[in-house]
Amino acid sequence: MFAISSIGRKLLEKLQRRAYRHAYLAEHVRQRIAYQVRALRVQRRWNQGKLSNLLGKPQSVVCRLEDPSYGKLSVQTLLEIANVYDVALEVRFVPYSLFLQKSRDVSPISMQVPEFKDDVAVRPIKPIVVRSVSANQDQSIQSDWWVAAEDDGFSIPGTLRSNQFAGTNVHVH
Amino acid sequence: MLALWTIRCYVSHTGRDMIDDWYGRQSDDVRAALDVALEYLAQRPRNEWVRPQFDLLSGNMREVGEIRFKVDKQYRVLGFFGPKRSEFTLLIGASKKGNIYDPKGTLDTAFKRMCEVKTDGRSSRVCDL
Numbered sequence: 001m002f003a004i005s006s007i008g009r010k011l012l013e014k015l016q017r018r019a020y021r022h023a024y025l026a027e028h029v030r031q032r033i034a035y036q037v038r039a040l041r042v043q044r045r046w047n048q049g050k051l052s053n054l055l056g057k058p059q060s061v062v063c064r065l066e067d068p069s070y071g072k073l074s075v076q077t078l079l080e081i082a083n084v085y086d087v088a089l090e091v092r093f094v095p096y097s098l099f100l101q102k103s104r105d106v107s108p109i110s111m112q113v114p115e116f117k118d119d120v121a122v123r124p125i126k127p128i129v130v131r132s133v134s135a136n137q138d139q140s141i142q143s144d145w146w147v148a149a150e151d152d153g154f155s156i157p158g159t160l161r162s163n164q165f166a167g168t169n170v171h172v173h
Numbered sequence: 174m175l176a177l178w179t180i181r182c183y184v185s186h187t188g189r190d191m192i193d194d195w196y197g198r199q200s201d202d203v204r205a206a207l208d209v210a211l212e213y214l215a216q217r218p219r220n221e222w223v224r225p226q227f228d229l230l231s232g233n234m235r236e237v238g239e240i241r242f243k244v245d246k247q248y249r250v251l252g253f254f255g256p257k258r259s260e261f262t263l264l265i266g267a268s269k270k271g272n273i274y275d276p277k278g279t280l281d282t283a284f285k286r287m288c289e290v291k292t293d294g295r296s297s298r299v300c301d302l
Contacts, residue, residue, distance in 0.1 A: 014201075014205075020201035024205040027208075027210075028209050031210070031213055068242070069225065069242065069243035105216075106213050107217075108217060
């Protein structure tokens, strides 16, 4: 449960007013998008020209995307941006308590998101040794299957990410 | 979510928080826009205080910067980095149309207040907007 004491007393008082609450939400959403579009571009060491090329839109559009005063983005545009950066997009309605909890950290590092290949993509490791555990056999085999590396922080320990071995418990050495 | 900056507000000779006064006269939309702008800037290193959210003025006013946001019209809250390290002091709030600030004399007032804050520690306090 969100500790309401983690936000300031003054802010909490102002949020009781409907008009302020709605304006605060809108402003946070606009700022988050603008800052994050820029942060993701900088994270990838792209200039605005490169982003505009990849989006297939004029550079003036990229300038607007990075300007929180604009704030008239469609979900379709947000999806196009997500695709260019190869990151996921989450748009959903939530209670204010959750919004306030998640919006406390607006630091530069909180804006960064790894692209898919650095996140959850299955990477080739050849060869690998797979030892079946579920069958309780002490039998090692050679395999060319693509599996998630153990050190990528994503794989579930003991589960091989392969269609061939789906559901089979294994150790990856 | 560590704030890198303490945001201070200019206080007049009579002890009035002039930023709080200005803030209190604004609509909820303007208040929210400034609150969120400050939340974001407070968590950013100096090199990320850039346009379109922030800009330094030029010439004699180059020590003064303005927090920029738009609601029904363009708004500017002028301030400077100081008086101590990791502090940013808000000096005056204004709206802006073209190159014209409202109230008139905003730039002169900002400069005078900055000089006051630099020489008199009682001329500012931590903002409590």
